[in-house]
Each structure stands twice: as C-alpha cells, then as structure tokens.
Amino acid sequence: MTLPRQRISLVTLGVDDLARARAFYAALGWREAEVTDGMACFQLHGQALMLFGRDALAEDQGRAGADLGTGALTLAQNFSTREDVDAVFAEALAAGATTLKAPEAVFWGGYSGYYADPDGHVWEVAHNPFWPLADDGSLTLPVESSDPA
Missing domain, CATH: 3.10.180.10 (2,3-Dihydroxybiphenyl 1,2-Dioxygenase, domain 1)
Known part of the structure; x- marks a missing residue:
C-alpha cells in the first residue's frame, strides 16, 4: 500500500x-x-x-x-478578494494581533499582508488571482506540465 x-x-x-x-x-x-x-x-x-x-x-x-521560538515559518490564509483580505486583517488586529506588514499589492501580482498572533506566530492573509479558491475556501494548486530533467 x-x-x-x-x-x-x-x-x-x-x-x-x-x-x-x-x-x-x-x-x-x-x-x-x-x-x-x-x-x-x-x-x-x-x-x-x-x-x-x-x-x-x-x-x-x-x-x-x-527555547522553541516561532521559527522561520509563515501560516497563510488565501481569500477570494482583496476586500476579504482587508476584513480578515482588521479582525485579527481587533483580536490582539500585531501588524507586521499591512495588506498591499505585491510584486507577484497578488495582494497580501502579515500579522503576528499574540505568541508571535506569523500569519499571511492573501488574495492570489492565479490560485482560485473553491466555494469552501480550499485551495488546489493549478497543475503545470513540467519536465523534471
């Protein structure tokens, strides 16, 4: 198996x-x-x-x-719109998160921001127009044909 x-x-x-x-x-x-x-x-x-x-x-x-610290790790949530990113970011700040980078247009063509939870764990909230989400918010990466050689 x-x-x-x-x-x-x-x-x-x-x-x-x-x-x-x-x-x-x-x-x-x-x-x-x-x-x-x-x-x-x-x-x-x-x-x-x-x-x-x-x-x-x-x-x-x-x-x-x-001392475990938080490591070099980012947890991420993708959303269908920039407005959703802004709303979730504001909600996190209201809940006690710390702004690391406010949501903004980014070099790869999307929109994202970063916050830290009260223990310092880093979360990214993003809209990626190249990775559409299912209705339930789940992500399936687009399949690309590639030659590993």
Whole structure:
C-alpha cells in the first residue's frame, strides 16, 4: 500500500499562554473541536491546528528546556478578494494581533499582508488571482506540465 506522503495532517503552535491563545483564535471566529488540559484543537479543511503550551511542546519533542521560538515559518490564509483580505486583517488586529506588514499589492501580482498572533506566530492573509479558491475556501494548486530533467 502506498501512503499519501505529500500532506500535512496537523499544525501545532507552541504558545506561552494557552488561555490567551484560545481567546485570540475564538475572537477570529474559530471554533474549538477539542480541548484538554494543556492543548486546544481547531478542525480545519482536512487538517487540524493545535495550540499547545510551548514548554510542554519542547518536552514532548524530547527537547525539554529548549527555547522553541516561532521559527522561520509563515501560516497563510488565501481569500477570494482583496476586500476579504482587508476584513480578515482588521479582525485579527481587533483580536490582539500585531501588524507586521499591512495588506498591499505585491510584486507577484497578488495582494497580501502579515500579522503576528499574540505568541508571535506569523500569519499571511492573501488574495492570489492565479490560485482560485473553491466555494469552501480550499485551495488546489493549478497543475503545470513540467519536465523534471
């Protein structure tokens, strides 16, 4: 049996204050699917996002006491219009996010901005006219014919 390898099932964010992180994502309208002592999960389209105490995450990874930081990682949400990008960006700021770059037209022909959640995790909100979204917001990249040689 061939297992599907090109996928992500779960994204886990290490947070300093679980209650604050839960409140932030709730203010964005996200609904928790599961909450236990020390973690909260949100069901996404075909995957899940988990909030987990940063120290507990380091221990779970076998790196107890390590400073995990937030790493060189951007989480992104694409939207069908620039107006949607602006609305979601404003909603994130109202919920406690910090502006990194306000939404603007970008060199690749789209429109995007960046904010950091209260734990410093970086989110991009974008409109990419070259990647149309399904009605449910899911993204399927256009298939290009290419020669790997």
